[in-house]
Every structure is written in C-alpha cells, then in structure tokens.
Amino acid sequence: MPLLKTHEPDATLVLVGWWGRLRQQWLRMSLSLQFLVAAGLVVSLSMIGLATLASERIQTSATRSASEAGAIFLQAFLQPYVQDTVGSGPLSPEVVATLDGLLLSDPTRPFMMVKIWRLDSTLLYASNPNVKQNEGVEAEIRTAASGELARHFEELDEEVNGIAPEDNVTLLEVYAPLYRTGTNEIIAVGEFYQSAAGLIAEQQQTGALTWAAVAISTVSMLGILFLIVSRGSQTIHRQRRRLERQYVEANALANQNSRLRRLAERAREDASEANEKFLSRIGSELHDGPIQTLSLMMLSLQYGRDGTEDDDASDPPSGPPSTIRLARALYRELREISVGLILPEIEKATPAEVFEIAVSRFESMTGSSVVLDLKEMPEQLTKVVKICSYRIVQEALSNGHRHAGGAGQRVYAGAADGRLRIVITDDGPGFDTARASKPGDRHLGLIGMQNRAKSLKGKLTVRSKPGGGTRVWAVLPIEPATSDEF
Structure with missing residues (x-):
C-alpha cells in the first residue's frame, strides 16, 4: 500500500491567513481601542528607546565620574614616586619597597591592585606579583598616554587580595596618565582596579528608577490620551448611529x-388617456348627432320637402348668403372639429409615423401642402409623448392654416441628447406674441400646447412678429418624468 505524502502548509498561506484574522480582529475594535493599541505600541517603543538611551547615558556618566575620582587619587598617590623614571630602567628598590608598604599594608586602601606602566607598555610595578609582563594593554596605554582615561569593567581571572575568580566579583579597571610635577608632560601610566559592586548597584538602581519613571509617564500619558480619544470615539459612535438612522429614514423617504x-406618472398617463377618450367621445357625438342633423337640414334646404332641387339655393348676386350656404359652412367646421377631436390609432405607430399621420390628416382635411422633415428619430416613444407630439403638430398646423392661410407650412422633428425637438413654421403674416400672452387675450390653442408640453416636463415657445411668420418650438423628454424631475 503506497504511503500517503504529507505536505507542510505553505508559509505564505499561513502568513496571509494570520494577517486576515488579525485584520478582522482590528476592524472589530472600537476607535478608542484601536488608538490605545496603536498609540501604546508606538509610544512604548519610543519610551523604551528613550529609557535605554537615558540609562546608558547615566551609567556612562556614573562610570566616568568614578573613574575620574579614582584617577585623581591615583595621580596624587603615585606621581611623586615616578618622577625619577628615566629611560628604560626599572624603579629603584627603595621606591618599590615604599609602594609595597603603602599598598599592601593598608587594609582600607581604595584600590585592589595597582600597576605602573612605561609609555612603551613596559611594566614598572604591580602590587600583585603574579601579574605577567605583557598583558596586551597597548591600546589602553596609548589612550592614557594621550591624556585620556581608559576604563572598562573586567572579571577576575586570578586571585587578588584573597578574592578568587569564582567569587564573580566585577572590577573597574582604569588607566590614567601620570605627569611630571609642575608640567603637562606624561611620564608614565598608572593602572588601578577597584571593586565595581557599589557602582553597578548604583547604576542598577538608577536604571530601575529611570525605567519606572518612563513607565509611569507612558502609562499616564496613554491613559489621558485614551480618555480623550474614548470620549471622542463615543461622540463619533453616537453621530454614526444618528447618521445611520437618518440614512435609513432618508432611504425610506x-x-x-x-x-x-x-x-x-400613472395618474398623469391615465388622465391623458381619459382626456383623449373624452375628446374622441365628443368628436363622435358631434359626428353622429349635430352633423347628421345638419346634413339632413342641408338636404331639405337643397331639394325641398317634395324632393325636387331648389334652384334658388344659390346666393343672389348681392345681399347676404343663403341659408344653404351657411349650413354648408357650419357643416364643414363641425366636421373639422369632429375629425380633429378623434385621435387616430397611434399607440402602435413608430415615432416617424406619428408625425406622418398628423401631417397627412391635416393635408386631407384642408387641402394644404406641408413640408415634413424628419431627422434621426428614437426607436420608440411612450404613449403620452406620442399623443403630446401629435396634438402639438395638429394644433400648430391648424392655427397656421386658420391665421396664415397655410402659407409655407413646414414640420421638423428630430431627437438629440434624450429629447425630442419639434419645430412648426409658416410664412404667414405673424402676430405680436407680447400681446398674445396678456391675460385678456385668450389664445386657447397656444395655452393648450404649452400645458401639454409642461405636463411632460417639456417646453414650448412661440416666436412671431407681424410680417415675419410664426415659429412654434417644442422640446419634449423621450422618457418623461422617470427620475427626480417630479
């Protein structure tokens, strides 16, 4: 049976999954908690760096102070005994005996061990006889020979004054220049060892105090900032909840x-359809009632009651028109009104066909000739736009025929930028539009066209002047009242 191979999870996938969970946890936190985590991380790192730097500076300063104090004491103690150091010769036995007596016999001496070096790193004296001649101290001696102190901490590697290496005692080792009396000439280097236990304890205490002060300052600062941010976060949370409620209410509205x-929109369409049905009904009633009665009256006047044609039905050469002629004129007007009120079947017609039907019906009723110019038309129009376009063309052409005698009538229609533009013009005598717009002058046809265009959030204007023809210009939306236009 083959062994199944196990695959270790990809480190990248593990990292991505971990990051995704961390991000989700972060997003669940409140703003104040996010601030506390982020600020705590940044401020803590900054304070750790600051505390580390301050502690190191304090420790360095304390070590330098202790070294300088020991160096001053060493110089005052050793310089008188090295004034006769000349050339490469050793110290005299008398000087060595004196130093041994001073350093080894006094139990309260501050130094655990003292050495004297020539500037060429030759050992002149050591209070411990087990010290080797060459200890690799050339760098420290060069530093001291330049007038600076060389210092560092060191662990014991041999027994000194009864202290063994296993006692884990840390010593402060200092190299200090020794001067010729009364001058700045360095003639030797003194080295001393002293216990660093007190210095280290002081440094540890100072470091602990520094860290405690930094920690207290950090916690206090973060606490105060957290309270401020928490209050602001609560305010933002309340405002967010209020905005959410307002958004829900606004969305509902x-x-x-x-x-x-x-x-x-539905009510407007229903009202327009009902109005057209009402007009069609009136037109049908006119056609089936008064027009039929008038036609019978015309026949009676034309042929008489016995059925013979009345030869006197024509108008006399002079005098008022005959009754039959007036009846014929009334018949024509009523028939025109009836036909105009009845709306043809344009619901299934294309936009271009709507204008063609309006123009052809007007030409058949009046015998006039109208120039129709159709540009780019939309593929479809709503029923209310079709009806409005048909009625505007019908009324404008009828007004032009009635007042301008049908001279030079033209109809232009085209679509652009989501709107249908209709222009009806004639070359008639024109009229004063300012006078026509006065309340006393009731131009019902013009008012009706304007109301129809306005009901679709469109616009209709009439431009004319005496002797300059008339221009009716209408702009209708292809999709009326489908957005916030209501």
Whole structure:
C-alpha cells in the first residue's frame, strides 16, 4: 500500500491567513481601542528607546565620574614616586619597597591592585606579583598616554587580595596618565582596579528608577490620551448611529417618493388617456348627432320637402348668403372639429409615423401642402409623448392654416441628447406674441400646447412678429418624468 505524502502548509498561506484574522480582529475594535493599541505600541517603543538611551547615558556618566575620582587619587598617590623614571630602567628598590608598604599594608586602601606602566607598555610595578609582563594593554596605554582615561569593567581571572575568580566579583579597571610635577608632560601610566559592586548597584538602581519613571509617564500619558480619544470615539459612535438612522429614514423617504412618482406618472398617463377618450367621445357625438342633423337640414334646404332641387339655393348676386350656404359652412367646421377631436390609432405607430399621420390628416382635411422633415428619430416613444407630439403638430398646423392661410407650412422633428425637438413654421403674416400672452387675450390653442408640453416636463415657445411668420418650438423628454424631475 503506497504511503500517503504529507505536505507542510505553505508559509505564505499561513502568513496571509494570520494577517486576515488579525485584520478582522482590528476592524472589530472600537476607535478608542484601536488608538490605545496603536498609540501604546508606538509610544512604548519610543519610551523604551528613550529609557535605554537615558540609562546608558547615566551609567556612562556614573562610570566616568568614578573613574575620574579614582584617577585623581591615583595621580596624587603615585606621581611623586615616578618622577625619577628615566629611560628604560626599572624603579629603584627603595621606591618599590615604599609602594609595597603603602599598598599592601593598608587594609582600607581604595584600590585592589595597582600597576605602573612605561609609555612603551613596559611594566614598572604591580602590587600583585603574579601579574605577567605583557598583558596586551597597548591600546589602553596609548589612550592614557594621550591624556585620556581608559576604563572598562573586567572579571577576575586570578586571585587578588584573597578574592578568587569564582567569587564573580566585577572590577573597574582604569588607566590614567601620570605627569611630571609642575608640567603637562606624561611620564608614565598608572593602572588601578577597584571593586565595581557599589557602582553597578548604583547604576542598577538608577536604571530601575529611570525605567519606572518612563513607565509611569507612558502609562499616564496613554491613559489621558485614551480618555480623550474614548470620549471622542463615543461622540463619533453616537453621530454614526444618528447618521445611520437618518440614512435609513432618508432611504425610506426616497423609496416612498419613488412610489409616489410612479403613482403620479400613472395618474398623469391615465388622465391623458381619459382626456383623449373624452375628446374622441365628443368628436363622435358631434359626428353622429349635430352633423347628421345638419346634413339632413342641408338636404331639405337643397331639394325641398317634395324632393325636387331648389334652384334658388344659390346666393343672389348681392345681399347676404343663403341659408344653404351657411349650413354648408357650419357643416364643414363641425366636421373639422369632429375629425380633429378623434385621435387616430397611434399607440402602435413608430415615432416617424406619428408625425406622418398628423401631417397627412391635416393635408386631407384642408387641402394644404406641408413640408415634413424628419431627422434621426428614437426607436420608440411612450404613449403620452406620442399623443403630446401629435396634438402639438395638429394644433400648430391648424392655427397656421386658420391665421396664415397655410402659407409655407413646414414640420421638423428630430431627437438629440434624450429629447425630442419639434419645430412648426409658416410664412404667414405673424402676430405680436407680447400681446398674445396678456391675460385678456385668450389664445386657447397656444395655452393648450404649452400645458401639454409642461405636463411632460417639456417646453414650448412661440416666436412671431407681424410680417415675419410664426415659429412654434417644442422640446419634449423621450422618457418623461422617470427620475427626480417630479
């Protein structure tokens, strides 16, 4: 049976999964908690760096102070005995005996061991006889020979004054220049060892105090900032909840307004359809009632009651028109009104066909000739736009025929930028539009066209002047009242 191979999870996938979980936890936190974590991390790192730097500077300063104090004491103690050091010769036995007596016999001496070096790193004297001649101290001696102190901490590697290496005693080793009396000439280097236990304890105490002060300052600062941010976070949270409620209410109002707009659009369409049905009914009633009665009256006047044609039905050469002629004129007007009120079947017609039907019906009724110019048309129009376009063309052409005698009538229609543009012009005598717009002058046809365009959020203007023809210009939306236009 083959062994199944086990695959270790990809480190990249593990890292991505871990990062995703961490990010989710972060997003669940409040703003104040996010601030506390981020600020705590940044401030803590900054304070750790600051505390480390301050502790190191304090420890360095304490070590330098202790070294300088020991160096001053050493110089005062040893310089008188090295004034006769000349050339490469050793110290005299008398000087060595004196130094041994001073350093080895006094139990309260501050130094655990003392050495004297020539500037060429030759050992002149050591209070411990087990010290080797060459200890690799050339760098420290050069530093001291330049007038500076060389210092460092060192662990014991041999027994000194009864202290064994296993006692784990740390010593402060200092190299200090020794001067010729009264001058700045360095003639030797003194080295001393002293216990660093007190210095280390002081440094540890100072470091602990420094870290404690930094920690207290950090916690206090983060606490105060957290309180401030927490208060601001609570304010933001309340405002966010209030905005969320307002958004929900606004969204509900927007949905309600949308429903009301749809209802208003439906009501407007129903009203327009009902109005057209009413007009068609009036037209049918005129055709089936008064027009039929008038036609019978015309036949009676034309042929008489016995059925013979009345030869006197024509108008006399002079005098008022005959009754039959007036009846014929009334018949034509009523028939035109009836035909104009009845709306043809344009619901299934294309936009271009709507304009063609309006122009052809007007030409068949009046015998006039109208130039129709159709540019780029939309593929489809709503029923209310079709009806409005048909009625505007019908009314404008009828007004032009009635007042301008049908001279030079033209119809232009085209679509652009989501709007249908209709222009009807004639070369008639024109009229004063300022006078026509006065309340006393009731131009019902013009008012009706303007109201129809306005009901679709469109616009209709009439431009004319005496002797300059008339221009009716209408702009209708292809999709009327589908957005916030209501």
